[in-house]
Amino acid sequence: KLSKTESANIDKQLAQRKLSMEDTRKHYAEEKARFIALKYPDGAPAAVTESSAKPADLPETEAAATAISEAAKISTPTTTKPVTKTTAAKPK
Numbered sequence: 253k254l255s256k257t258e259s260a261n262i263d264k265q266l267a268q269r270k271l272s273m274e275d276t277r278k279h280y281a282e283e284k285a286r287f288i289a290l291k292y293p294d295g296a297p298a299a300v301t302e303s304s305a306k307p308a309d310l311p312e313t314e315a316a317a318t319a320i321s322e323a324a325k326i327s328t329p330t331t332t333k334p335v336t337k338t339t340a341a342k343p344k
Contacts (some may be wrong), residue, residue, distance in 0.1 A: 288296045
């Protein structure tokens, strides 16, 4: 009886976690769409909109990993300042 109760509790926890994961995916999909809309006000390039589609043949975890890697490609590249050489003043 105790093991059946524990099993039922575990099943409830799994269902709650799956709902939480779906909510998180939905939230970040909305955030990604908002980011793209703000970054590209005249419309996103085709490469950006195509990468937003979830491949149907990949399992959930691989699709999520693909979406994350595609989102990383969209991010703005960092700019570096040119290195200027400074020399210490020589004493006279």
